[in-house]
Amino acid sequence: MPLLEVKDLRTYFYTQEGVVKAVDGTSYVVEEGETLGLVGESGCGKSVSALSILRLIPQPPGKIVSGEIIFKGRDLLKLDEDEIRKIRGNEIAMVFQEPMTSLNPVLTIGRQLTETLELHMDLHGQAARNRAAELLEMVGIPEAKRRLDDYPHQFSGGMRQRVMIAMAMSCNPKLLLADEPTTALDVTIQAQILEVMNRLSREFGTAVIIITHNLGVVARYADRVNVMYAGRVIETASAVELYRNPKHPYTVGLLNSVPRLDETRKEKLIPIEGLPPDLAHLPPGCPFYPRCAWRVDKCREEYPPFNLVGEKHYAACWESDRVRREVPVGAAN
Amino acid sequence: MAQQTSSTTREGRAAIGDTLVKVDNLKVYFPVTSGIIFQRKVADVRAVDEISFEIRRGETLGLVGESGCGKSTTGKAILQLTRPTAGSVVFDGTDLTKIKGGELRRFRRRMQMIFQDPYASLNPRMSVGSIISEPLTIHKLASGKEKKERVQQLLQTVGLNPYFANRFPHEFSGGQRQRIGIARALAVEPDFIVCDEPVSALDVSIQAQIINLLQDLQDQFGLTYLFIAHDLSVVRHISDRVGVMYLGHMMELTDRDSIFENPLHPYTKALLSAVPIPDPDVERKRERIILLGDVPSPLRPPPGCVFHTRCPIAIDECRARRPDWRNVGTADREHWVWCHRV
DSSP: OOSEEEEEEEEEEEETTEEEEEEEEEEEEEOTTOEEEEEOOTTSSHHHHHHHHTTOOOTTTEEEEEEEEEETTEEGGGSOHHHHHHHBTTTEEEEOSOTTTSSOTTSOHHHHHHHHIIIIIOOOHHHHHHHHHHHHHHTTOTTHHHHTTOOGGGSOHHHHHHHHHHHHHTTOOSEEEEESTTTTSOHHHHHHHHHHHHHHHHHHTOEEEEEESOHHHHHHHOSEEEEEETTEEEEEEEHHHHHHSOOSHHHHHHHHHSOOTTSOOOSOOOOOOSOOOOTTSOOSSOTTGGGOSSOOHHHHHSOOOOEEEETTEEEOOTTTTTOOSSOOTTOOO | OHHHHHSOOOTTOOOOOSEEEEEEEEEEEEEEEEOSSSOEEEEEEEEEEEEEEEEETTOEEEEEOOTTSSHHHHHHHHTTSSOOSEEEEEETTEEGGGOOHHHHHHHHTTEEEEOSOTTTSSOTTSOHHHHHHHHHHHTTOOOHHHHHHHHHHHHHHTTOOGGGGGSOGGGSOHHHHHHHHHHHHHTTOOSEEEEESTTTTSOHHHHHHHHHHHHHHHHHHTOEEEEEESOHHHHHHHOSEEEEEETTEEEEEEEHHHHHHSOOSHHHHHHHHHSOOSOHHHHTTOOOOOOOSOOOOTTSOOSSSTTTTTOTTOOHHHHHSOOOOEEOSOSSSOEEEOOSOO
16 A cells, blocks of 8 residues: 555635636555655646645635545545644655745744654653754754754754754654755755755655656656646656656656756757646646647547556656657647 | 867857957955944955956856855946946956946947846836837937837847737746846847846746747847856856856856866866756766855855865865966866866
């Protein structure tokens, strides 16, 4: 049995412009101890699908309309507030993008760490403080004991993100949701943080969902990758398989549009033409249709099923047999 | 020239020529003041500290580094948007730091800037047409019907519909806004454009569209770019030469292929190894240099080489004495570096 199974999740936002289908029929599994990369561009629903797991969607305007989120055999969507609170931060923890805004500025780092320990681990007083110092040491914060009494503003961006990771790992969670954990940081700091996160999750046997738009980060750390577009997972495979042998035109488009550090200049990048669709007015067929290089008439009318296209490799595309890394010339637009 | 021998020029690319911009010992310090009524200067933030380089006509010079390293300040100081504290910026034979007023404005027509944030850099109350035509009005380059035609032509040049002239910025996506910003920069037919993180705020698929547009425009109009970015992969793709900055200093500067295939400075090496490559087969075999700690404050930069606090190969000399900015390459394939250990 997988650790987490998301089945046909739909999270909608009811706005003045209509119903925005941020997550629209997403299904995936996370196995125990694995690292799953969730990639896609802004507005594709990757953050909302993670927030839905912990039921952190602001309501209204948001609402989880349907679906199941099975975690260790229980449907998280059916739990009451008290029960879900026992899971949040304890069995499923989260690291957010903005280390600046996700820590409380008026509480010391030590207090914020011990709060979780008191709540979930029943550690109090000096025992909690000792554990907090241990956690800070574990994520590589020098002079951990002294720094417990410091406030978030006394830490740099990278150090704050380390504190966030220490906090997330404090209750030894089974699953860690990392939403763009290094996007706000510089590359050398990004490398430090990702290494810490990777080391700890392997040590603790924690499964990780890492949400990012950076295809390089996914290539380095993820065992498996989900690619999202317009609220759905459109392709899933092991990282190696996905990069070697992408089967959805959007995945191909993403891979082709990023310049690589280890390649000398090609004549031109191959961008994906056009713009992502408006999630409040999705077309009936495949939402990638207008930008696709392999489109056929059928794609406009019917959303493609999630087909098996290789070993543990699924893609939602009618034409996935024909899809290659090389884009046909002048096909789109 | 070094470029033509060392790198493949793009098809139809104008030849890279003589020096267009020469920056010599450029310093930009920002004063830190204290006191309520009488502001005393208590310290300096050394944003840019004695850097020298040149930009050649028709080339793209990439400037990389982490936040706060002074790369944007360098761009602004070249355009005299921030007046340098010391040093000179010679643009096509004229030292811009020595002139002001109308004389400087005449040079401003030849130098433009494209900004990072396509949301903040366009006035939300102005129509796209007036945004793009404002520079034409200021520099008295066109008026009336001619101005209108020029705006439509510019919109087409950057791949937008000419009818968009009557619309307002909020009606456009990030990528389209960045195109509007590019059209505004092109309006005065500049020679030189400072592109300050022009694609950082955009999604990858849109990034590629804008990068391609910038390259097309360079070919079409023979533009010279200073391309400032923190994304090294993008810089490798677009630049002819690349400079690496750290804490206000230039660490290394050479042609694109040398910097990526044969980096000499330990900071450049660490920076390159920190960038993940979108290919698991390559990525899982790579060695990483993980730098320890954070960038020191530019208020109190370390003595000697500013990188010594994080450098894996620092020796006593690095802590005591500033390195010299020296060319370790050959005359036709320059490789500048600021390090005792190279």
